[in-house]
Amino acid sequence: MVNDRKLNRAEQKAQRPIQILDAAFEEFIANGFATARVEDIAERIGVTKGTIYVYFPTKENLFAAMIAHVATPFEELLNNAGDLKGSCADRLEALLLLFYEKILNNRRTRELIRFVISEGPRFPHIVKKHHDELIDPLFMRVQALLDEGIEAGEFRDGPAALAPVVFAPVIARIMETLIRGDSPHVELDPYIRAHLDLVMNGLVIKGA
Amino acid sequence: MVNDRKLNRAEQKAQRPIQILDAAFEEFIANGFATARVEDIAERIGVTKGTIYVYFPTKENLFAAMIAHVATPFEELLNNAGDLKGSCADRLEALLLLFYEKILNNRRTRELIRFVISEGPRFPHIVKKHHDELIDPLFMRVQALLDEGIEAGEFRDGPAALAPVVFAPVIARIMETLIRGDSPHVELDPYIRAHLDLVMNGLVIKGA
Amino acid sequence: MVNDRKLNRAEQKAQRPIQILDAAFEEFIANGFATARVEDIAERIGVTKGTIYVYFPTKENLFAAMIAHVATPFEELLNNAGDLKGSCADRLEALLLLFYEKILNNRRTRELIRFVISEGPRFPHIVKKHHDELIDPLFMRVQALLDEGIEAGEFRDGPAALAPVVFAPVIARIMETLIRGDSPHVELDPYIRAHLDLVMNGLVIKGA
Amino acid sequence: MVNDRKLNRAEQKAQRPIQILDAAFEEFIANGFATARVEDIAERIGVTKGTIYVYFPTKENLFAAMIAHVATPFEELLNNAGDLKGSCADRLEALLLLFYEKILNNRRTRELIRFVISEGPRFPHIVKKHHDELIDPLFMRVQALLDEGIEAGEFRDGPAALAPVVFAPVIARIMETLIRGDSPHVELDPYIRAHLDLVMNGLVIKGA
DNA sequence: CATGAATGAGCTTTCATTCAT
């Protein structure tokens, strides 16, 4: 019991920075960097302003730490993307579906992209980090698969085999979600089906 | 010359609001709504803070007016989009090229989209207006062409014929431009070619 | 006709300062000196800010001129007060009634007193002027009549024969009107009757 | 001494709002609501602007709180007024003397009346409160005593028995004090004597 | 560690005043 409580306290303290970062995430997406108030972040977890400054020296610093915090799951995503099996077309399809599930369908990743667009001009390192650690690896992953498919004679060797274009509908859907929230113009399932259908018909060599 | 001077007073007055809106556009995209300073907007056109308030009662009001100001060219765009000729495939291609030229390649339109994403949560009417007057008409225009192509037997009647998916690479490219500025990962020409290639191969019935 | 119009124009110009002072009076009583806006004063007479400054160099100056303007009728009041006839008691009664009619019942005089109280601390010369030209002469007038009545054996020679006390109900009624506006606690007629009754019973020697 | 220091923190915090209200009182009577500067209020107690806003959300709010603060002593006054003994005439005299002492002779009460007159048009709730809680109860108290005296055969049953008229010299004297400050036209003692003398001679039935 | 009173720089907004026309 005593042990338990001690552990809890210690654990609770260890949790504090994470609580703060989570609260900061919510407050920053709701209000943007400039408009969000440190006091409101503190209030979300039932502490006072001063406490935030125990853990983070400035608001800017807190913002950067929050970005790093919510960007963490990417590594996992990129790792999972390596385990696919089957034909190149099957793997491309699986990869795109994985992106819909892990990027679009994940609030943190989605809102991270909003930060990149809205705060990017004022926080260039966020943009750089976002590309170096998320976008570029994703594109490379897709491009590698496209190249492999061409080599294997599965995909047409045309200009169409450009990762950013193949990937574009995922991006566009994220944007729509960021802008419209949860009342989309077109349901997600038909959207994904149309995306895959277009890519498969546009890329795959029919006779193959 | 004499004429120039004669018109000066009246003209300058008529120009002032436009000067302000243009300056506001620059300052707001550079700093966002909350961070932009009214004084800096004034300085850009060589007047003082007070002058801004002669024309716009509040900063928020100025922001909204600026949005309306930069959104004006849309009407022109949508009008131009009606004059296309040729097969459905040709017209779809022409339409997409027009979008690249008029939307992606137009700084105002591009940055307008950044505002929609970054300030949307705090200015919901901007989002609504943007959709009602820009996005929805564009999608409807594309969808109408897709439907016409299917009816005419030019396009496959598959799930792929979904306007947002066909249009997605334009959106994705805008996003990349917003984020990376003028140093793109992939050059624009090959990107466009890949987009059109994918769409044509994915949609058009080959034998036709 | 031509003559008529010319005269009108000239007259109209001569009227301008008076129009401004009247408008200033209204605006200053509605909002106080600090809160009243020069622009609103101008608007009341259908001109623009600049016009006010053609006639009055500063807002403060305008305020002082307005005070002098609305204080003008006092001279007339004090002159009228000299023409009374009859016994001292009759003349005291007539004098008090005259005050009710000319001071209480005159919006300009009433509001002038509000200015003395509310702006007095910031405009000491208004207070001085108000006393030298209005209050002191009035008190002296009343006191002279009281002294005359005592001399004549009409009034008791007691401490009660103090002008400010005899005059007090007029002042108190002005205050009530300033504060409550047009919905008095007690109607004016019974109030005046009570005032005169008290004074006559308190002052006049019954057997006389 | 030790005690002094121990209580310091908690006490100082508890005192802060009162310090602010007292400072606000001084600044507002010196300059009026519109002209008074929050920064000057802060300076009076050796803090900065921001501190005021820790305790009061707006200047207007501070003003209203200040009014409530200085109006507190009224309750005490009205309670004291109930303990009088003796004949109706004696009690009336005692009551009027009490008013001179507690209302005229109390700077807070006096200046409160200035606020009612000068800021009343912009703060109607102050006027209402002032009447409901101060003026009306006072008049009712006086009127009750007058009625009792008439019933008891001590006072004449004439129109003179009107509380506002009987009370008027107190009001008028307050006004004079507000306007002239500490250099009155007539000394207070003879003024009060004249007031009581007039009332007693005007009201009391001599033979009684 | 956590608090929260206090700070002060900085921003929006107002408005008396000026001046070229």
Place this chain on the structure above:
DNA sequence: TATGAATGAAAGCTCATTCAT
């Protein structure tokens, strides 16, 4: 004379940040 665009000195208010407890 009259205008009204422009000014700029305030003033109210906010909030990231500090620090004694």
